[in-house]
Amino acid sequence: MWTIIHKMGSPPWFFRFSGTLVRWLLPITIALLLVGAVWGLLVAPPDFRQGNSYRIIYIHVPAAVVALAGYYVMALAGAVSLIWRIKMADITMRAAAPVGAVLTAIALVTGAIWGKPTWGAWWVWDARITSMLILFFLYLGVVALFEAYENKTAAARACAVLSLVGTVNIPIIYKSVDWWYSLHQPASLKLTGESAIDSSMLYPLLLMILAFYCLFALTVLLNMRAELVWAHRESSWLKQLAGGA
């Protein structure tokens, strides 16, 4: 176990390992996305109440789920970086933050688009949308803090502290927003209440969630590789690799 962690910390090893991973992950992600999209958008039956407009959940829900998971990935990398001082963990955290922010933004925009036909308004202060908005702010905070520090090692350390504080807070935020919403909930908005989803709609959704996880992993890996190339632009192992290719 320890040797694996140690190996992961070595940039040349990680660069080669992630290269192999990306070669596999890229076709898998594309295939999953294609199958999931076709299944969800064309094959799955229309909702008896919302018609075809519900199909946006095949983007909205996976983006929201993975965005939240992404924050935990980022915070975990931050904890590893704080405790073991592994530089690769810094890079993971830094690579995950903007991807997570974009996913949250996608979830927000698709949520608004979904809201228009469903509630008749682009923006409704629904519990899940509001939590997503706060998650978006949390991500922006990490990205902005990283950019504000000139010393990037210090920036990574600071972001690790911030994302850990955020991680402790996220369950409290989600819970409090839930309570807040249920206290103020007008009867007409109960539409989003958890209703049993038919399996013909559920399977493509699960597939799309899996596809988004792969997409997240792929983007973060590519981001990390770009970061590594920049950080080690003068190193011999990279020049060797570039010369050999």
Next chain:
Amino acid sequence: MTLLQASQVGIERGDRQLLIEVSFSVRGGEIWQLVGANGVGKTSLLRALAGLARLGVAGDIQRHASVLYLGHASALKLSLSALDNLRCHPACDVTASQERIASALEKVSLAGYEDRPVGALSAGQQRRVALARLLLSEAPLWLLDEPFTALDAAGCDWLEARIREHVEAGGATVFTSHQPSRFGALQQDLDLTQYVA
């Protein structure tokens, strides 16, 4: 007795490597002056030795004694009096009595200024208040960044005498200064130019 041991220390600031493979050890009774041009990394090294800088510091630094660090900033609250400043100073001995603090201020020629707000004192006098800490700390290892700046000749002589006294009692001092060596044979120079990356 070794108070400070630095082995193979490298200092990196931002993206730039300043110093590489600095190794030296400081024993009780020694005075070390860090020498080198502006920007060579004297302050960075001193902060690393104190333990304030960790990021971008390679190699191994071991401190075997508690440290008194005097930086560019004097750590004084301008609105508080000299007496209150020292009484509440985080780097002073918690148990220092009122009399001991007053006598420390007297020794740095600030008798009569104890109750004035530090902000009303001149730059040189403020520096003296900061230096009065050297009389109120039990730390054997002193790390002083440019301690002689902003002091008049008498102040410099007092500081020099205080440092001599400290090392005679078994302490050690590492300091940076642009002035020529003051301690003659007693001091050792660490020329950082030879460690520039």
Next chain:
Amino acid sequence: MLPDSPLLSLHAAFTRQFVRHMRSLMASPADVANPLLFFFMVVTLFPLGLGPDPDRLATIAPGILWVVALLASLMVSAKLFASDFEDGSLEQLALAPYPLAVLVLAEVAAHWLTTGFLLALVSPLFAIMLGLPEQGLSTLVASLLFGTLCLTLIGAVGSALTVSIRRGGLLLSLLIIPLNVPVLIFGTTAVTEAVIGGNPESWLALLAGLALGSLALTPLAIGAALRVSLDS
């Protein structure tokens, strides 16, 4: 000459740090009065913006008071460690032979007493101006006492993270506003419940729990963040 028990000397160091911060805050009473004045001014803006209808103001008074308290706390958080960072006190704190988290807690305590605590005490005055029904007043004070403690501790984390950054003020708001959401929700709900004769105790208990949790966890984060700031 050190006290025999390390715990006793830690206690002495905590007290000393508390006194030091308290004194330097008290030396400039204007800084202590500013957040209260800010609170007063912004509360005045709401009737001007929304119209003087007493019923409407009374309904939204809990929300107004809490949002303004949050903004006031945000405003003062930016200054929490600024002077200590500039004058080198933080370096000395970090090198002191005591846990930085404990010393920092002393500063935060002094800071809270001169901001959030005072704000909670004077809040009934502004609540009456907004027509908040009387049965909500005691809950308002209690919720602000617990709530501003949370806000101050979370604000201290943000302040510690941004103290070395020039123009970190706006960044600070971005960092801590999302973290303050639960405090705002619990606080306003407690006051609203008290006004409508509901059950404010459970919400106050949540706030108290949040305050205790913050008290236990944030000093570590503040200490770690300050070390990063000193090292950047």
